Amino acid sequence: MTKRSLAAEESPDHANGSGHRKRRQPAHSHKVTIGDIARHAGVSKTAVSFAFNRPGRLSAETTRHILNVARELGYTPNPVARSLNTRRTHALGVIVPQDIPTVLSNPFFAELMSGIGEVCKVEGMSLVIVPPMRGSLEEATYAALVDGCVVTGLSAEDKAVRALRMRRIPFVMLDADAPDDIASVQVDDYRGAYLAMKHVLDLGHRRIAIATFEPFTGRVEDYTGTLRHRFSGYRAALAEVGMSLCSPRIHIIECSCDVAGGKRAFQLLTTLRPQPTAVVALSDVIAFGLIEAAHCAGVCVPEDLSVVGFDDIEASHLLRPALTTVRQPTREKGRRAAEMFIQMLRAEEPAQPQHVMLPVELIVRESSARAAR
Amino acid sequence: MTKRSLAAEESPDHANGSGHRKRRQPAHSHKVTIGDIARHAGVSKTAVSFAFNRPGRLSAETTRHILNVARELGYTPNPVARSLNTRRTHALGVIVPQDIPTVLSNPFFAELMSGIGEVCKVEGMSLVIVPPMRGSLEEATYAALVDGCVVTGLSAEDKAVRALRMRRIPFVMLDADAPDDIASVQVDDYRGAYLAMKHVLDLGHRRIAIATFEPFTGRVEDYTGTLRHRFSGYRAALAEVGMSLCSPRIHIIECSCDVAGGKRAFQLLTTLRPQPTAVVALSDVIAFGLIEAAHCAGVCVPEDLSVVGFDDIEASHLLRPALTTVRQPTREKGRRAAEMFIQMLRAEEPAQPQHVMLPVELIVRESSARAAR
DNA sequence: CTGCGGTGATAAACTGGTTAACGCTCGGCG
DNA sequence: CGCCGAGCGTTAACCAGTTTATCACCGCAG
Missing domain, CATH: 1.10.260.40 (lambda repressor-like DNA-binding domains)
Structure with missing residues (x-):
């Protein structure tokens, strides 16, 4: 000196x-x-x-x-310069196919990310929400400053997924049928849907609406991932009583996946003939909208209309009537996916990717009841 | 070639x-x-x-x-190498003083981030949740790969805030009393609390509990930011009827800011003498827990107990009884802060930082009623 | 024949750090 | 006294790109 x-x-x-x-x-x-x-x-x-x-x-x-x-x-x-050297960003990306406001408005997603966040907490990482950039998720993955990611709502054939794969970025797919060489975590959507539908059928309902949240193409056969499994489940339950998705007493209503969407679904529902006595929603928030709109219209749930949700988000048991729904272990799903990602990150050699299927459970509460008559 | x-x-x-x-x-x-x-x-x-x-x-x-x-x-x-050159990460950080699972479990935060996300959407940025790293937020800010950030729940004296300032990283403070040279967005917490307390007082309640969510030090005078303003508001409303926070009929209950915390608050409440006839909660989720626990205990809301929340998150109007609460423009708050940040990012010259105060509004619904007798 | 402007491509500097390898000094030990 | 290793610091390469300044080449006007 x-x-x-x-x-x-x-x-x-x-x-x-x-x-x-x-x-x-x-x-x-x-x-x-x-x-x-x-x-x-x-x-x-x-x-x-x-x-x-x-x-x-x-x-x-x-x-x-x-x-x-x-x-x-x-x-x-400078953290960027540092990351360039260390090849670590200490960030975990969550690839979402919708924009951030939409995603975070959905309590289900918030819970999912909360589960992913549990791992971030343990690992000392931050969490990056990566939405499509100028309409392209693929482009967004190119710009994301992350060590790897959890991919939600995409199929393995998606361009963004292919891009991640090509670049050998570690990632885990959520709620998708992944090929053997891509790690994945999903829940038993088939069984969940089966249970929901069987529940209303067991209660004697035969005029049933399904409130779904993605552009319904008119051909259920074209669905992939979560939606495909769920509709298979519905179909199986209906088959047991000699019905099918095409039965005239089964209606499929498409709506946005939020409370407003559920309300709109209720409006549509009132125009249907024969009038359904039960609705099976593909998401709790849709069910919330249905119940709220029914309440406003003077329709009693569950006396006049049974409503069954899917997800079992926290608010579902606080509502009156408390929502009958299919519980999926949302937080655990996120956590498991993130944990698998961390494993991949640590692994020296690329190990055999894991595939996890988590169970679901029907939670019967107050929003469903025996069909009148 | x-x-x-x-x-x-x-x-x-x-x-x-x-x-x-x-x-x-x-x-x-x-x-x-x-x-x-x-x-x-x-x-x-x-x-x-x-x-x-x-x-x-x-x-x-x-x-x-x-x-x-x-x-x-x-x-x-390589996006990191690219960022090093361009000095842009295309990411907006949200500095949160708690860990990610806690933050994302709170619908209020989810809504706030959803508002911030609206700006991300327009600007083509991703959103990074930056929680404390090994207990230190300051350290977390050192590692964050972002163009700047929105800081929530911190006072201007916090080390993390000082660090950002020293490094001339553009940022906006949310819900804090910022000095002139730091941009900020906040809501009128004073008035919100005043309105909530005045509401229950106007309904004739005099035995009132306040369910608050931060370690209550026993000295309200030590609070900063949001909490300080709110307690000032309570004090002002109480003063109008000749009471104060120290009156024997006013109880302050401290609990975690989630549904479970609200439930616990209810248990505590039942042990109080004189028994309060109204609770003013500092957060809707706490109010949810209060109502749920009351329901389970056979206590009728609002007949036996009035409950008033704060925030007006989406679920609040879906509950039965629908929650009386103070609405704050949560999404807008996030959006405004993010917009201000974007302005700073674009500005060549450091401009005069703005300070925005957003209004609140009392929403009277079903969970509050005139005091018995 | 020379000068000049426009294309299309390049070499080298630069972004802001980390890290392998090495050098120097000094104390302990055979 | 010479050797060895530990402690402390430095040099130069490296991370993976972007950007500036330059240059070769071509056609064309003077």
Whole structure:
């Protein structure tokens, strides 16, 4: 810290004086870099780096000195530059096929992310919500600053998924039928739907509406993933009483996946003939909308109309009537997926991807009752 | 693309042959870089970069060729390296003082982030939830890969806030009394609390509990930010009827800010003497828990107990009894903060930071009624 | 024949850090 | 006295891109 400090102090001055001053940024906005600290402290960049990341590698005095200089100049290592070297961002991405307001308005998604967040908490990571960018999820994955991700609501053939795969970014698929070489976590949607439908059938209902949340193409056969399994479940339950999705007493109502969508579904429902006596919704929030609209219209749930949801979000048991629904372990689903991702991240060798199927459970509460008559 | 392509192809080969092969990574995990593409395509790194970012800067043929090679080799620009240069991450951070599961379990926060997400959507950004890292929010801000952030639930004196300030990272404070030089958005918590308390007082209640969600130090004077304003509001309303927070008929119950906390608050409430006839909660989810627990205990809301919430989250109007609460424009609050942040990001010169105060509104529904007798 | 402007591509510097490898000094030990 | 290792610091390469300045080449006007 005597001769060397002088030398170190001189060399940059010399470099500066000797010609190029190509700083483009005006002085006022010049962010202070590791080099500035090194210069002011009279040490090498390495020393500064060590002072921040490798306590003990330097003498206590030097470390203290460097840290002091850094504090005085308001220096902090640039996290992006750091990530470039370490190849770690300490961030877990969640790829969602819709925009953020839509996703976060949905309590189901919030719970799912909360589950993923449990792992972030343990691992000291932040959570990045990655929505489509200029309409393209693929493009969004190109720009995401993450160590890997959990992919929701996409099929394995999706371009974004293929892109992740090609780049060998570790990721886990949620609620999708993944090929063997892609890790996945899903719930038993088939059984959940089966249970829901069987429940209303057991209660004697035969005029039933299904409130679903994705653009219904008219061809149930075209569905993939979650929706496909659920409709298979409905079909199976209906078959047991000699009915099918095409029966004239079965109606399929398409609506947006939120409370407003449920309300709209109720309006549509009132126009149907024969009038359904039960609705099976593909989501609790849709069921909420149905119940609310029914309440406003003077239709009693469950006396005049039985309503069954799907998900069992927290609010479902607080409602009056409390919602009969299919519980899926939403938080655990998120947690498991994130845990699998962490495993992949740690693994030296690419291990055999796991596939997890979580059970569901019918929760009978107050919104469903025996059919009148 | 004739002689030069040859020359370009040779030079790296030569460089490789001439000595150092210090690739540390085993071949199998070697990620393909811009250099690999340049070599295979027989062009310079610059050309590859231009092919991706500067259409038109290269001849159409060259661009096509490079892009083809890139596709074949499964190449995609490293977003971290790119961010280092461009100094843009296309990510907006939300600094939260609690861990992610806690935050996302709270519908109020979900709505807030949904509002912030509206801006992300418009700007094509992703949203990063930045929780404390190893207990330290300050440390978390050092590692966050974001262009700037919205800070929630912190006071201006917090170390994390000071860190952001020192590093000249653009950020906006939410729900905090910010100094002039820090942009902020808040709601009129004072008035909200005043209205809530006045409401129950007007209904004739005099034995009142306040269910609050932060470690109650016993000294209301020590609160900062939101909590301080709200308690000022309560105090003002009480003063109008000659009471104060210290009156023997006013009880302050501390609980966690979730449904379970509300339930626990109800248990505590039943032990109080004199028994309160009304509860003013600092959050709707706490009110939910209160109502649920009351229901289970056979206590009728609002006949036996009036409950007033705060926030007006979506579920509040779906509950039976529908919740009387103070509506704050949660989504708008998030959106405004994010918009201000975007402005700061765009601004060449640091402009005068704005301070926005949003209004609140009392929404009287079914959970509050005139005091018995 | 020379000068000049426009294309299309490149070399080299730059973004802001981390890290492998090495050098120097000094104390302990054979 | 010479060797060895530990402690402390440095140099230079490296991470994977972007950007500036430059240059070769071509056609064309002077």
